[in-house]
Amino acid sequence: MTRIDDVARLAGVSTATVSRALRGLPTVSAATRRRVLAAAEQLDYAVSPSASRLAGGRTGTVAVVVPRITRWFFGTVVEAVEAVLHSAGYDLLLYNLGGRAQARQRVLRTANLHKRADAVLLVATPLRSADLTALTELDLPGVIVSSGTVVPGWPCVRIDDVAAAGSATRHLLDLGHRRIAHLSGDPEDELAFTTHIDRRRGYQEALRSAGVQPDPRLDVESHFTIDGGHQATVELLRRGDAPTAIFAACDEMAMGAIAALREAGLRVPQDVSVIGVDDHDLSVALGLSTVAQPATEQGRLAARMVLDPLVGTAGTSPPASSVILPTRLVVRDSTAPPRAH
Amino acid sequence: MTRIDDVARLAGVSTATVSRALRGLPTVSAATRRRVLAAAEQLDYAVSPSASRLAGGRTGTVAVVVPRITRWFFGTVVEAVEAVLHSAGYDLLLYNLGGRAQARQRVLRTANLHKRADAVLLVATPLRSADLTALTELDLPGVIVSSGTVVPGWPCVRIDDVAAAGSATRHLLDLGHRRIAHLSGDPEDELAFTTHIDRRRGYQEALRSAGVQPDPRLDVESHFTIDGGHQATVELLRRGDAPTAIFAACDEMAMGAIAALREAGLRVPQDVSVIGVDDHDLSVALGLSTVAQPATEQGRLAARMVLDPLVGTAGTSPPASSVILPTRLVVRDSTAPPRAH
DNA sequence: CTGAAAGCGCTTACAG
DNA sequence: CTGAAAGCGCTTACAG
Incomplete structure (x- = not known):
């Protein structure tokens, strides 16, 4: 393996200069830099990361x-x-x-x-x-x-997760829905992130602003995955008195919800509307309404x-x-x- | 930051011994190892990766x-x-x-x-x-x-990509399909991988074994993505004389195909059957038939x-x-x- | 702008 | 089983 000394020798400079030239430090003359770069190129030199890290911190x-x-x-x-x-x-x-x-x-x-x-x-x-x-x-x-x-x-x-959830919920409210379910994150999840808390808040605030009292029976917790959305929807349907719309905390959950609804013989959107958050790659293909995040x-x-x-x-x-x-x-x-x- | 010397001093041994003990080398007595581990623990010592890499290679x-x-x-x-x-x-x-x-x-x-x-x-x-x-x-x-x-x-x-593709194609043949389209990878893709070549071969071989001559008009190349499958299906339908079944080279393409078919007013599977390869997380939810790979x-x-x-x-x-x-x-x-x- | 020399913090023959 | 010492290949004050 070529080392910095090899380059230094070929370029006729010290290793310190090679080091500086190769890292583009300003304190090297143009001519010297050119010679060093040529030598490094010729020798196919690559700095040793470990050495560089140890010395440079x-x-x-x-x-x-x-x-x-x-x-x-x-x-x-x-x-x-x-x-x-x-x-x-x-x-x-x-x-x-x-x-x-x-x-x-x-x-x-x-x-x-x-x-x-x-x-x-x-x-x-x-x-x-x-x-x-x-x-x-x-x-x-x-x-x-x-x-x-x-x-x-x-x-x-x-x-702004609160705003995103509010926007999704308001879209459903604007369409005339009043029984709007929410599929959200699992607080028991060891890797629980806090996103679902904000999204639930946005959901609840939007409902209240429209004069709708959030119904705990329409709020199901699960994992932020396709399977999580599926399970949550099965649970939702099991509880009876199905909602007319579902706001899922992410598109993957929304997709799981759509699958579960279809399995239950319910059509989307004729029987139940579904909206998510994300704009997942697949959402266009599925025709899923969503709140897109970049x-x-x-x-x-x-x-x-x-x-x-x-x-x-x-x-x-x-x-x-x-x-x-x-x-x-x-x-x-x-x-x-x-x-x- | 604590260094290996600190541990050595506290444990009353040389740095060489600390190094050996910490890495679990067998050439350290149980008693010494215990002392070293205790010292390292007490000092909250963590080896410096750069130094270790440089010295150890x-x-x-x-x-x-x-x-x-x-x-x-x-x-x-x-x-x-x-x-x-x-x-x-x-x-x-x-x-x-x-x-x-x-x-x-x-x-x-x-x-x-x-x-x-x-x-x-x-x-x-x-x-x-x-x-x-x-x-x-x-x-x-x-x-x-x-x-x-x-x-x-x-x-x-x-x-075995050839076998996987053959299995998918044979499933369609067994159902009675003869006009079976294939959505495969893009050879122009800068990152082209060779998977699609094998999958196409499996598709063609299965057709021929069943006495069906592969029709180039039913073979569309695209990217291995949802969007790629969507585009390929649009192209396929544009060519007219639609197939009764589609074998997509991967599940993501199959999902894109399903979306494009639905947009064209075709029902899956009543009008067109679709099968992929993978067993993507979403495939269960979508009810997509597939050849699962681990x-x-x-x-x-x-x-x-x-x-x-x-x-x-x-x-x-x-x-x-x-x-x-x-x-x-x-x-x-x-x-x-x-x-x- | 450049160089000599110390030092980064380990691991590894080598010797015992 | 353990230690002294060299060496891994760089970067960085320091001096000029």
Whole structure:
């Protein structure tokens, strides 16, 4: 393997100069830089990350923590984050909590992040106070995407979940629905994120503003997955006195709801209207009405914000502040006025 | 930050002994190991990965390359891989090619893998010969998942795509279909993987075995996505003389096909039967017939195989050999006999 | 703008 | 089973 000494020798300079030239530091003359780059090229030299990290104290790596990479929102965010990080020359260390009970603790406690990453991107991962303490002690910069916990000093990129849920619910109210069910997140979930709390609030507030009293029997908790939406809908139908519309806390749950309704012989939207939140890839194909949220945009922005304090002249730019991106009601074929009685 | 010297001092041994004890090497007495572990615990010591990597020459990291993390199969594989790697104490460096034209080259050429990972997991990523050469020169062990290129010395975990496609096509033939369309992958795709070639072959062979001549007008190429399946179906219907059944090369394409059929006023399965390959999470909900492939199992197995030469006593176990996992026809509601004329 | 030298924090022969 | 010492391959004050 060629090392920095080889390049230095060929270019006729010191290793310090090679190091500076290759990293693009300004304190190298144009002519020297040219010679170094040519030598490196000729020798097919690549810096040793371990050596560079040990000597420089920077890892060139960002740790990305997501609850489940297989879920639409998280996969989409990671894809956007990956593109930004890699084009900035940063590595992406992936931590997928994946429903494992102790995964979160493992990630945050066992010094997995410590010295492995220069920054953390925490996507929709709520922290218990012990975890938060552990994370704070790592003293790393970071960015939060979506909901979760507020980490002191970490900006957050998200949508307004209360508003998004309100928008979905109001769409149903405007169509004339009054018995509107809600499928929301599972508070028992070990990986529970807080998104569902806000979305429920938006739902309830919209109902109350329209003079409708939220009915606990129409509010079913489940997982934020297709299967979760399916189960919740089965439960909803079991309770009897079916709603005329369902607001699912995410599109995947909405899809599960549609499947369960179809199995029960109910048509969408003729018998029951369904709306979700996300604008999942499949939602167009299914004709699912939804409140679209910009997942790629959230990922891209979060990645830029997480790189911000790492790249460039530290301390120059003010710390990034939190951003709330807009959502947009997308009406398709799964919502319609309730049937006349 | 506590360093190894601090632990050594507290435990009253040399740093070499601390290093050995912490890594579980057998050449440490039980009593000493106990003292070292207690000291490390007390000081909340965590080894510096950079230092360890530089000195030891191992990175404790596996690079995972996928075409698109947002696609069901790849997301599911990565989730399984992540669980195995992290529970073995390995880091996962994620490379998502994501449709970017030069991403593959960037990953393989720019020494991104070199010295960053001890092994590579290449998921459904075909290589041009220049890329293959570059990869071979890195001299890393690796495992291939799904199709792609054969890399000398790298075992492969996959399904039999020809058989899977044959099974899907035969199901349609058995129902009485003769005009069976096929939606397959796009050969122009910069990230084209070879899966679609095998699946087309299985489709054609099954037709011929049943005495049906494959009709090129019923064979439409597109992307392996929901949108790709949608577009391909629109094209298929535009050509006129619609088929009575569609075999889509993956479930996402099948979902797109179902959406396009519905938009065209065709019912599934009464007017047109649809079958895919995968058993995507949503397929149950949609009632989509499919040939199920074990994505989680492939990921888990591949991860174990990739760790195999890294962990334990090198050279002891024979190199892992390739594995072909079974697929299974799952009949749901999207396939039925063709209507009588 | 450039170089000599120390140091980053480990692991690994080597010797005992 | 344990330790002293070299070395992994860089980056960074420091000096000029």
